[in-house]
Each structure stands twice: as structure tokens, then as C-alpha cells.
Amino acid sequence: MDRNNTLPARTGTALRLQQGDRLKIVNTHGSQVVDCWALNAADPAEHMSMQHCRNLWYRLAPRAGDLLVTNLRNPILRLAEDTSPGIHDTLFPCCDLKRYRQLGIEGYHASCAENFATALGTLGLAPPLPPAPLNLFMNIPLRVDGGLTVAPPASRPGDYVALEARMPCIVVLSACPHDILPVTGADNTPKDVDYAILPAV
Amino acid sequence: MDRNNTLPARTGTALRLQQGDRLKIVNTHGSQVVDCWALNAADPAEHMSMQHCRNLWYRLAPRAGDLLVTNLRNPILRLAEDTSPGIHDTLFPCCDLKRYRQLGIEGYHASCAENFATALGTLGLAPPLPPAPLNLFMNIPLRVDGGLTVAPPASRPGDYVALEARMPCIVVLSACPHDILPVTGADNTPKDVDYAILPAV
Numbered sequence: 001m002d003r004n005n006t007l008p009a010r011t012g013t014a015l016r017l018q019q020g021d022r023l024k025i026v027n028t029h030g031s032q033v034v035d036c037w038a039l040n041a042a043d044p045a046e047h048m049s050m051q052h053c054r055n056l057w058y059r060l061a062p063r064a065g066d067l068l069v070t071n072l073r074n075p076i077l078r079l080a081e082d083t084s085p086g087i088h089d090t091l092f093p094c095c096d097l098k099r100y101r102q103l104g105i106e107g108y109h110a111s112c113a114e115n116f117a118t119a120l121g122t123l124g125l126a127p128p129l130p131p132a133p134l135n136l137f138m139n140i141p142l143r144v145d146g147g148l149t150v151a152p153p154a155s156r157p158g159d160y161v162a163l164e165a166r167m168p169c170i171v172v173l174s175a176c177p178h179d180i181l182p183v184t185g186a187d188n189t190p191k192d193v194d195y196a197i198l199p200a201v
Numbered sequence: 202m203d204r205n206n207t208l209p210a211r212t213g214t215a216l217r218l219q220q221g222d223r224l225k226i227v228n229t230h231g232s233q234v235v236d237c238w239a240l241n242a243a244d245p246a247e248h249m250s251m252q253h254c255r256n257l258w259y260r261l262a263p264r265a266g267d268l269l270v271t272n273l274r275n276p277i278l279r280l281a282e283d284t285s286p287g288i289h290d291t292l293f294p295c296c297d298l299k300r301y302r303q304l305g306i307e308g309y310h311a312s313c314a315e316n317f318a319t320a321l322g323t324l325g326l327a328p329p330l331p332p333a334p335l336n337l338f339m340n341i342p343l344r345v346d347g348g349l350t351v352a353p354p355a356s357r358p359g360d361y362v363a364l365e366a367r368m369p370c371i372v373v374l375s376a377c378p379h380d381i382l383p384v385t386g387a388d389n390t391p392k393d394v395d396y397a398i399l400p401a402v
Contacts, residue, residue, distance in 0.1 A: 045329075045330065051294040051333040054293060058348055058350070059347055060292070060343070060347065072330070073297070073300065091261070092255060093253050093256055096274070099256070102274075129246065129272045129273070130272075132333070142343070146260055148260060148261070149259070
């Protein structure tokens with residue numbers, strides 16, 4: 001990788017990408033979910049949109065090679081590489097404090113929603129409420145009876161995805177702090193992930 | 202019904218509901234998809250959110266009795282009644298002009314996105330880009346191989362849903378103008394629907 005960076009467990013970051021840059025996200029320990037958003041750098045009201053992606057793919061989740069589009073149906077990223085089993089979620093929102101209240105947490109709890117806001121704040125942007133994230137490595141099986149369940153990720157240590165920017169954009173990543181349901185693995189323990197930006201050549 | 206209203210084929214409307222009001226939406230001809238949004242009347246940035254609804258339901262679509270929640274996880278509507286087979290879509294975005302361009306239309310085509318903007322404009326509101334709609338009666342089967350398909354609605358003439366407001370809100374309805382894929386029935390012909398507001402007693 002061009003330069004290794006670690007995203008510590010439970011935290012987020014916002015990264016500026018130029019068209020053609022690749023962002024490699026490594027599931028270092030294998031079981032960490034990474035919530036991912038992308039905003040048009042020129043107009044953050046245009047953002048990667050899971051509903052529009054599903055309409056493009058005619059599937060629930062992306063495969064390597066698929067474009068990821070915005071709420072204006074413009075390509076913003078491409079899933080250039082995916083060495084994981086390809087199980088990612090587009091159905092569920094990011095976690096937030098209200099969700100942790102529903103799950104019985106009474107005090108403070110880190111959340112992807114807070115990470116999204118904090119990360120964009122470091123770039124001087126007033127964050128909107130989080131759009132639907134691409135939940136990388138998140139495993140939400142759909143049962144035959146139509147029910148959705150939460151299962152540990154199927155990814156393995158070192159599995160990675162590479163996202164290629166199709167427009168100048170801001171990508172926000174959050175190493176999901178969930179530690180109640182087995183979202184981030186059967187041990188319910190959030191972990192670090194690694195990432196690197198590989199500039200366009 | 203308290204007062205019958207007809208929503209002409211291909212058009213939209215925005216309706217103010219008080220808490221406890223019920224909005225009955227009748228699939229008069231049986232095969233019409235109705236895109237539906239709900240915004241908090243006090244703060245339209247808070248809106249009904251399909252991603253948060255799925256996280257509440259742990260299913261892809263609502264059943265009679267289910268709450269519909271916002272991007273702040275607050276109940277905004279309740280699916281109080283549903284006489285249809287219960288097939289509704291939460292996965293696909295509303296149609297827009299760009300989608301019709303992708304489907305080969307070169308000139309003007311009515312769209313749910315335009316209906317959303319026009320309807321909110323009649324209330325003096327500057328509409329955001331449309332959030333993910335609840336696509337009432339829309340039939341997007343998920344195949345065993347994970348592929349999504351577009352099928353005619355399973356609803357029958359006279360089937361209806363009743364949505365109960367759980368906060369003062371603005372509901373936007375669009376009788377989907379889609380006439381290329383069989384979204385609105387095997388005859389690809391958009392049709393009128395009827396609706397009525399039944400005030401809280």
C-alpha cells in the first residue's frame with residue numbers, strides 16, 4: 001500500500017479522493033464492519049445512495065466491478081476489488097445513540113452516526129443526518145420467511161475492498177462501535193481496520 | 202370514506218396530517234404503484250426512512266400494525282390497515298427523468314421525483330432530493346440467486362392501505378408514471394388511485 005493508516009476501533013475518518021484514486025480498506029482482524037459513505041466534493045447534498053445503487057445493480061449488494069451511484073444516479077465510486085466473500089449490507093442504517101438506547105445502553109456509546117458527524121466536521125463541513133451507508137463486511141442474512149437477521153461477518157483477516165473514485169469526493173469511514181449484537185463478530189468486540197489511498201497514476 | 206379524492210394517473214399530491222389522522226389509499230384499479238413519503242411538519246429534514254424502518258421491522262416490507270419511523274427513529278406513520286397481499290417495496294428509489302433516459306426516453310416524461318418536488322412546492326416548501334420512498338403495492342421479487350426483478354403488483358382492484366399519522370406530518374403521494382417496465386401492471390398503463398383523510402376522532 002502507498003501509505004498504511006490505521007482506523008482505530010470505534011472511530012471514523014473523512015478522506016478526500018480525486019477521480020481515479022483508490023481507497024483500500026483492509027479488514028485486518030477479519031470481523032470488523034466498516035460503514036462507508038461518499039459525498040460529491042463539489043456539492044455534499046449529492047451523496048452515494050444505496051436505493052439508487054440497488055436499482056442499478058438489481059441486487060442487494062455490490063460485486064467487484066460494480067459502480068456505486070449517487071442520489072442523482074451519477075457514478076461516485078466503483079468497487080474495484082473485493083477479496084472478501086462479497087457479503088456487504090445496504091439495508092440497515094448506521095448505528096446511533098438512539099439505537100443503543102433501544103438496545104439497553106443508558107450512558108454514552110460511540111456510534112457510526114457520531115463518527116460521521118465528527119469526521120465531516122474535521123473538514124469544516126456541517127454534516128447532514130447520515131444517508132444510508134454501504135456497510136462493508138456487514139452480514140444481514142435474509143431468511144426464507146423474509147426476516148432479516150444479524151450475523152457475524154463472513155470476511156477473513158486481511159480481506160480487503162478497493163473503492164475507486166469516479167468523481168472528486170469525500171469518503172467517510174466508520175469502524176462500527178457495535179458491541180451488543182454480533183455485528184462486528186461473534187466476540188462482540190470492535191477492532192481496528194487499516195486503509196490506504198492509492199493515488200491515480 | 203370521509204371525503205373521496207382522486208389522484209389522477211401520473212400525478213402527485215402533498216397532504217397535511219395531524220396526529221391520529223388516517224390516510225386511506227385505495228388501489229382503485231388494482232395495479233397502480235403509489236410512491237409515499239412522510240416529512241415531520243415541524244422539521245422537514247426529519248423524514249420517513251426506509252433504512253431505519255427495516256432496522257425496526259427486521260423485514261424488507263411492513264405488515265399491518267407496523268410503525269414507520271424517521272431518520273431520527275421516531276414513529277411518523279403506522280400501517281394501520283392493509284387489505285392487499287402485503288407486497289410493498291422499500292428497496293428502489295422513485296423514478297426520475299434520468300431513470301427514463303436510461304430506459305430510452307428522450308423527451309419529457311413525468312416522474313415521481315418531479316411529482317414529489319411539485320407537490321411540496323404547492324405547500325411552499327423547498328423540496329430536498331427525494332428520500333427513499335415507501336413504494337406501496339410495488340412488487341420487486343428477490344430471486345433465490347439474489348437478483349431483484351420488476352413484477353406487476355399483486356394487489357387487486359379496491360385493495361387499500363390506511364396510514365395513521367403518529368406526529369403532525371406531511372405525506373406526499375405519487376401515482377407512479379412508469380409505463381416502460383411492468384411496475385404499474387402488465388399493461389404498463391398508469392392509472393388513477395383514490396384517497397381520503399379520516400380525521401382523528
